[in-house]
Amino acid sequence: QVQLVEYGGGSVQAGGSLRLSCAASGATASSYCLGWVRQAPGKEREGVASIERNGRTTYADSVKGRFTVSRDGAGKILYLQMNSLRPEDTATYYCAAEPSPVLKPLEAYEYRFWGKGTQVTVS
Numbered sequence: 266q267v268q269l270v271e272y273g274g275g276s277v278q279a280g281g282s283l284r285l286s287c288a289a290s291g292a293t294a295s296s297y298c299l300g301w302v303r304q305a306p307g308k309e310r311e312g313v314a315s316i317e318r319n320g321r322t323t324y325a326d327s328v329k330g331r332f333t334v335s336r337d338g339a340g341k342i343l344y345l346q347m348n349s350l351r352p353e354d355t356a357t358y359y360c361a362a363e364p365s366p367v368l369k370p371l372e373a374y375e376y377r378f379w380g381k382g383t384q385v386t387v388s
């Protein structure tokens with residue numbers, strides 16, 4: 266079992282930046298695949314970025330070159346640095362974790378543990 270809490274959401278103008286954080290507790294997060302998934306009103310959840318146990322990262326095409334995912338050495342904090350934000354990035358961003366092997370880390374169904382989300386609004 267793991268608990269996840271997101272921080273850092275807010276409102277920014279197009280072209281601006283935000284850094285999201287996800288604090289993990291209750292389990293050894295370093296043994297999990299950790300990911301960021303976003304959802305806009307009326308839209309399906311969209312995998313944004315992930316980082317695996319070995320540090321391998323995966324990004325959605327829509328954010329490549331703009332977003333960077335990372336984690337601390339202990340695996341207790343997950344980060345998402347978002348640069349050059351666009352209005353279409355507006356969504357609730359969720360931190361997610363999965364302890365079993367993940368074949369498609371950008372697919373929301375791969376994750377069993379979820380945070381409550383943090384809102385990002387880009388004008």
